[in-house]
Amino acid sequence: MDDFLDPALLRVQASxxxxWLLGVSLGLTACTATCLPFMGSWVLGxxxxxxxxxxxxxxxxxGRILAYALLGAIAAGAGTWLAHVLHGGVGNLIIGSASIAAGVxxxxxxxAHAPCNAARNAGTTPPLLLGxxxxxxxxxxxxxxxxxxxAAGSIGWGVANGVAFGLGAxxxxxxxxxxxxxxxxxxxxENRAWITRWIRWGAATVLVLLGFRRILLAL
Structure with a gap:
């Protein structure tokens, strides 16, 4: 029972x-506005x-949880360097590349003559990359x-914080x-087989354009 009252453990749990609450604040607000154009286009197409x-x-x-865990680990090991890198436009460059890849x-x-497993594989990598x-x-x-x-100074705690943030987001x-x-x-x-191709091409075009816009923001 004493372990549950350990001040250090309580501080870790509170942290x-x-x-996690910080992640929730992101997931309920900015995440929706930022991610919906990308994932909405993917799902529609x-x-x-x-x-x-x-x-x-x-x-x-x-994909989001994995990214935050990795970011937490890097930040714990490299300090504030990562924040400067992301503000330098690297994030937008990666987002743009992933969006273009999803559109393609x-x-x-x-x-029509794509490999028989192309449609099946289309549902695996792009959502993970977008996330x-x-x-x-x-x-x-x-x-x-x-x-x-x-500030944690430990890669392990960096990963733990990243995962907690990702679960909240x-x-x-x-x-x-x-x-x-x-x-x-x-x-x-429904009952409009001819429109399927147009919806797919339209969604792909939106993803590619969103990707190029992000890349331009990074330059």
Whole structure:
């Protein structure tokens, strides 16, 4: 019982709880506005089943948690250097590249003579890359996370703080909005087989344009 009353342990738990709440504040606000154009376009163009939607959403969330864990580890080992790098435009460059890759992947999955597994594979890597890259968007909550991890001075605690932050950021309205976007796409395609290709190409074009815009912001 004494372990549960240990002041050091209580401070650690309070710190992780605070970092989790910081992640929640990001997930419920800026995350939705930043991520919806990317993931909404992907889900609409993907036109998959509900199982594929759940998998894509899970991969997107996993990518975010993985990114924050990695950022926490780097910040703990490198101090404030990482925050300066992200503000220098590297984050936007990675986001832009991932968005363009997702758009190209959508186009490949819609080519009639593409490999038979192209459409199946289209639901794996892009959501993970989008989730990972969009976590690099410079913002006040992320800067606070990096400061906490840098002050921790331990890579292990940096990872723990990053994971706690990512789990908080995973609580986002996107979990509700993406199924609605998928349902909209399904209704548009119903009894309109000819429109499927146009929706996919339109969504892919949006992703590519969003990607180029991010890259221009990084330059």
């Amino acid at each position: 992780l709880w605070g970092v 993907r036109g998959g089943t509900q199982i594929q939607l759940l998998r894509d959403t899970a991969l997107f969330v996993a 992947w959508l186009l490949r999955s819609g080519v 990972f890259s969009l976590s690099l968007t410079p913002c006040a909550p992320l800067a606070s996370l990096l400061a906490v991890c840098a 995973a609580l986002t309205p996107l979990l509700i909005l993406l199924p609605l976007v998928s349902l909209l796409g399904k209704n548009l395609r």
